[in-house]
Amino acid sequence: MRLDELPLRRTATVSTVDWETLRPAEARRLRELGFDAGVTIEALHVGPIGRDPIACRVGRMTIALRRTMAAAIHVDVAALA
């Protein structure tokens, strides 16, 4: 599943990121903000128009990013307990 398809309030783990589809500056900033394989992520809020951008929790931070960028991030939804 891609991050832009992740339902709100569902915790997931980042499996892979398609770094090559992102511009180098964007890719670097994503890494700096803590996006990486294995990181726990949760989609928290979406913008009022077109559900864009997406705000998600990564580690202890809340990061807002556009859907187009979120589409490059693949996540595994945690098994429901």
Place this chain on the structure above:
Amino acid sequence: MNLSPLVALVGNPNAGKSALFNALTGARQKVGNYPGVTVERKSGRMALADGRPVELVDLPGTYSLDPASPDEAVTRDVLFGRQAGERLPSALLVVVDASNLDNHLRFTLQLIALGLPVVVALNMIDMAERDGLLIDTDALSRELGVPVIPTVAVRRRGIEDLRDALALLVGDGSGATLIRGGPPPEHDIVTLQRRARAIAIKATKQESVARRWSHVLDGVALHPVAGPILLATLLFVMFQGVFTWSEAPIAWIEQMFVALQDGITAALPAGFLRSLLVDGVIAGVGSVLGFLPLILILFFFILVLEASGYMVRAAFMMDRLMAGVGLSGRAFIPLLSSFACAIPGIMATRTIDDPKDRLTTILIAPLMTCSARLPVYAVIIAAFIPPRSVGPGIGLQGLVLFGLYVIGIVGAMLAALVFRRTIAKGESGGFMMELPKYQMPNWRDIAIGLMQRAWIFVRRAGTIIMGATVLLWALLSFPQAPEGVSQVRYSVAGRIADGLAVVLKPIGFNHEMSLAIIPAMAAREVAVSSLATVYSIEGGDDVQTERSLVGRLQGRWSLPTALAFLMWFVFAPQCLSTIAVIRRETNGWKWPLFSLAYLFGLAYLAAGITFWAATALGL
């Protein structure tokens, strides 16, 4: 020159760096610019625990040493000792957010690797504790190999400990060198991040799940329905406040300047000097300083919204709309401020990282209907638009005023679309930002921010704007008209107006209008007083009230002419202060000149089309 040692304050955005800077330096701050770039250099003096003075410089916040914006490039270059106009720091004061250790420690590790003496301020420790985090400061210090001081900058906790720790590290300022003597090898972010995370885990003694206030608040503030309603309400209150609260102080300032003019008129004999002082200097500077209350109130709201963490949420909600014209959510606040005055709006574009986004925002900001247009709109609408009702609760006059605002916004959006495809070509900088935790603003920090904004504005009023108004005065006062001839018409400005009138005649402007827009270059609302002057001289009486101006205009202008004049003021860059700010913020004459050309071009076209269309319709 005997310079005191330099300590650089550096850290991630949202680590509370500015609050710590204010706590350490108090009001003894200097705001300048790094040479050749529009990056602010904020520095201040602080005393170490042993009494030695050091200069503390607040470097722009960044996530790493790979810059993504001109601000971040300055941070890197200062730390590498290769920034023009800055000496190599003797020590670094690294600020980290205690509740966001694993992310902030990665940058800290990069900074420690530079080899300069480092003290870490473990800031906002109170909020970390509220989040249920207990951090072992000693363990963290051992892992990092540098002193770690817990602080709460907004409450001024831990400040003395920082002075102690820095006193032990800062030498006499002569021997600052980078251990490696150059930029460090390219660090792999992922490796550094893993190390940072391992250290954060070791230093965290206890982590319990606590109620997170920010998440609760965001449930409302970012709610798809409640969020936009809250934003609209806040903006409504803000604009109401800006216009109603500023009314009285603006009147005081105007009275003060009138009193000053009267005093000088009484004290000096009539002549060149008196005219220069009264009609040139005081009238000009007074008309600009009159905006100070408005600008301060607007900035007060902006600073509070920024310090509380709400501003980023507003940008979040507006991002999609702004993306439609190739901008990002970050352009929203500067453009919004421009409805009060383009000057603070353009100054606020510094928060936009992407240089092309920023340039586009600067160029379209003057199209937002600022408060100086209102006096012009009010007089023309009162004179030419009948106070008819066009629907329940909707008056025609109000509708026209609303229409002028909408034309400005639509014009700005179209201009942005064109610019993003031509002069600011390239992909949009995108939108990716951290939503910091909500925080109660510290009023002292707000006051310091307001003082700095006010000073920048006043200094400009005292230099560039005064120069321009004196020049306009001279154009209007020379050469001296012989007895019985209108000074305004006989002056250089009058003769320029003769030339202008030829150009402006096709779009329906008469000679008086051409004359009025020359002094209105200083500020738009001057058009009203200069029209009043021109028509009162012509009419032979000296009643210069707006009411009588309305009456005079009705008899002299046709409706198409009046509409063309309104449209002219939607677009025309009749504000030298704005042009001066664009020059300052873009660091050169290219973009202010471009703004003048494109806005006057649009104004001419829009006024012309309006005039021709209205004439063809037989209005």
